[in-house]
């Protein structure tokens with residue numbers, strides 16, 4: 299996280315005032331709601347909830363689409379070059395998309411949680427991605443918010459319970475810098 303803070307500090311030098319307003323609030327609330335849905339899906343305090351998992355998958359895919367297709371391109375256009383943190387975000391988004399293909403089992407839930415716990419702070423932190431995007435949007439903020447709120451639902455195809463899909467997810471995880479052993483079953487896993 300120290301290296302990320304340094305990178306963000308370097309990158310935000312040119313931005314006179316970093317804004318934390320409506321864009322920040324909207325996206326941070328999505329993180330909180332996704333966290334709740336994931337807990338519900340994983341059966342925190344109860345049984346695994348496959349319906350909640352399906353809603354989580356669709357909402358996370360839509361959230362990632364907003365970041366990849368609206369926020370990062372806008373930031374690149376206004377900044378004149380891609381945000382330094384963009385490749386890191388894209389690796390995490392790719393890992394999450396691969397993990398969302400997994401069936402609702404404990405090892406999938408704990409791995410998705412680990413990636414989100416590392417990823418979301420990069421966006422929510424002071425001088426992080428959301429503050430940078432909000433500042434770069436400037437007078438285009440209302441249009442940006444409109445694009446975000448009108449982004450349609452992203453349908454998620456069915457999850458796949460096969461070793462091929464787990465193996466693929468492990469490779470993508472490793473490429474993104476996470477420990478692929480997170481996906482190895484523990485004693486007592488469902």
Ligand SMILES: [Fe+2]
Pocket residue numbers: 362365387391417421
């Ligand atoms: Fe993200």
Ligand SMILES: [Fe+2]
Pocket residue numbers: 325329361365418421
């Ligand atoms: Fe996010």
